[in-house]
Amino acid sequence: MGQHTLDPEDWGSFRDSAHKLLDAAIDKMKSNKEGRVWNPLPENMKEKLQVDLPSSGLDHEALRTKLAEMLPYGVGNTHPRFFGWVHGAGNPGSVFAEIASSAMNANLGGRDHGGIYVEKQVIEWSRQMMGFPEGASGLLVSGTSMATIIACKVARDSRLGSQCRENGVGNVPLVGYVSQQAHSCIARAFDLLGLGSGALRKIPCHSDFSMDIDALQKAIAEDRSQGFEPFFVVGTAGSVNVGAIDDLDALAELAKAENLWLHVDGAFGATAILSKTVRTRLSGLERADSLAFDFHKWLHVNYDAGCVLIRSKEKHLQSFSGRAEYLTGVNKGLAAGDLWPVDLGPELSRGFRALKVWSHILEHGVDKLGACIDENCRQAAYLGEKVEQADQLELLAPVSLNIVCFRFLADDHSDLDTLNREIVIELQERGIAAPSTTFLEGKLAIRVNITNHRTELHDLDLLLTEVQNIGNELAG
Numbered sequence: 001m002g003q004h005t006l007d008p009e010d011w012g013s014f015r016d017s018a019h020k021l022l023d024a025a026i027d028k029m030k031s032n033k034e035g036r037v038w039n040p041l042p043e044n045m046k047e048k049l050q051v052d053l054p055s056s057g058l059d060h061e062a063l064r065t066k067l068a069e070m071l072p073y074g075v076g077n078t079h080p081r082f083f084g085w086v087h088g089a090g091n092p093g094s095v096f097a098e099i100a101s102s103a104m105n106a107n108l109g110g111r112d113h114g115g116i117y118v119e120k121q122v123i124e125w126s127r128q129m130m131g132f133p134e135g136a137s138g139l140l141v142s143g144t145s146m147a148t149i150i151a152c153k154v155a156r157d158s159r160l161g162s163q164c165r166e167n168g169v170g171n172v173p174l175v176g177y178v179s180q181q182a183h184s185c186i187a188r189a190f191d192l193l194g195l196g197s198g199a200l201r202k203i204p205c206h207s208d209f210s211m212d213i214d215a216l217q218k219a220i221a222e223d224r225s226q227g228f229e230p231f232f233v234v235g236t237a238g239s240v241n242v243g244a245i246d247d248l249d250a251l252a253e254l255a256k257a258e259n260l261w262l263h264v265d266g267a268f269g270a271t272a273i274l275s276k277t278v279r280t281r282l283s284g285l286e287r288a289d290s291l292a293f294d295f296h297k298w299l300h301v302n303y304d305a306g307c308v309l310i311r312s313k314e315k316h317l318q319s320f321s322g323r324a325e326y327l328t329g330v331n332k333g334l335a336a337g338d339l340w341p342v343d344l345g346p347e348l349s350r351g352f353r354a355l356k357v358w359s360h361i362l363e364h365g366v367d368k369l370g371a372c373i374d375e376n377c378r379q380a381a382y383l384g385e386k387v388e389q390a391d392q393l394e395l396l397a398p399v400s401l402n403i404v405c406f407r408f409l410a411d412d413h414s415d416l417d418t419l420n421r422e423i424v425i426e427l428q429e430r431g432i433a434a435p436s437t438t439f440l441e442g443k444l445a446i447r448v449n450i451t452n453h454r455t456e457l458h459d460l461d462l463l464l465t466e467v468q469n470i471g472n473e474l475a476g
């Protein structure tokens with residue numbers, strides 16, 4: 001009996017099946033604008049997935065068929081009328097990089113190989129894009145949630161001193177601040193880092209949903225007077241509910257005066273720095289101590305790809321460096337390289353997500369990526385105006401960026417929250433569009449987030465027509 005290997009026995013048939021699968025994938029991507037937005041996985045497919053742990057394998061042709069069968073059953077975010085949460089629309093070009101990175105199977109935890117240099121370049125581009133100073137450091141991560149954990153840890157360790165890595169956080173009563181509209185990943189980071197989500201104060205917002213800086217100032221003073229130790233403040237550049245941008249310059253001033261670490265959550269909004277129209281509203285972002293943002297949202301790199309930038313490389317290293325003996329670096333050979341990604345984050349084994357980000361930026365260039373963002377903002381403004389013109393619709397928040405929150409009104413309907421939730425479910429289930437919902441000042445809103453380079457104005461017209469048709473149908 002020959003040696004066991006997982007390589008194909010017949011490379012010719014492997015190649016044929018791989019080419020067929022690539023063709024199916026390209027056909028799927030080419031028709032991204034067609035058909036239903038969301039296809040729920042049919043019952044028979046769910047059943048087919050439930051098989052006992054296979055003891056023997058399939059040939060590549062059978063495997064190709066199974067994989068091709070899955071192609072229609074994504075979240076729907078490749079469709080122009082996907083408006084839910086904050087999902088990027090992806091782009092066909094990512095397939096190029098994903099084929100190459102799959103063939104390489106590189107581990108980006110460290111060592112001296114091509115991928116490390118690609119990731120360094122992506123971090124350098126990110127630094128330039130966001131206006132961070134030369135020498136700032138950063139890391140590619142799964143998304144803003146992970147980026148936030150890393151940034152909070154560097155901030156925490158920088159305040160407590162790196163001995164807290166060994167001794168724990170002790171009982172220093174550290175507290176931080178976010179706006180009431182900030183994303184839940186920040187409280188989760190506080191929880192994970194042993195600070196407790198209760199140590200994150202939620203500051204009220206103005207009517208445009210940006211943080212009330214006076215209220216923040218008062219909360220800090222109040223905390224200090226009660227013996228707490230303020231150390232951290234988060235500015236949101238593009239809030240998840242409505243796309244509000246906090247006054248980042250004011251926050252940078254206040255952070256300096258109060259000796260706080262300024263972190264910016266720019267999950268999708270920070271990338272609007274590439275847009276001609278939004279750019280100036282992000283002033284102050286470049287003064288942050290750390291920034292979390294995603295390539296997979298408004299820049300449409302295929303999932304997943306996020307980034308954390310840290311102004312002080314020294315502090316970043318102090319928070320994560322320290323390798324085990326078997327990972328000791330040397331000057332030459334494969335274990336060389338001055339800085340390994342494992343020195344900057346919690347993961348030792350890391351995929352080569354840098355390749356798809358790098359090739360995406362090379363393929364499109366940042367001007368085009370910025371123009372797509374501008375287009376989405378124009379579309380959101382258009383949608384907001386249409387909502388205001390419609391008698392049966394109520395706009396629930398000013399349109400700041402790319403998100404429109406509104407609801408359907410029915411005179412004789414007492415429970416508008418339930419009605420609007422049902423409208424959204426019907427839109428999704430009928431395959432027409434996929435907005436999501438949120439609550440604003442106690443009212444359930446139909447939330448239309450446009451981070452989608454495939455959306456056109458007629459998609460928005462159709463959405464509004466269908467919201468009203470379904471609303472009347474359900475209310476009637």
Ligand SMILES: Cc1ncc(COP(=O)(O)O)c(C=O)c1O
Nearest residue numbers: 086143144145183238239240267
């Ligand atoms: C403002 C904001 N912050 C953080 C996140 C979390 O990002 P991720 O899903 O990439 O972890 C999101 C996700 O939508 C967001 O909109």
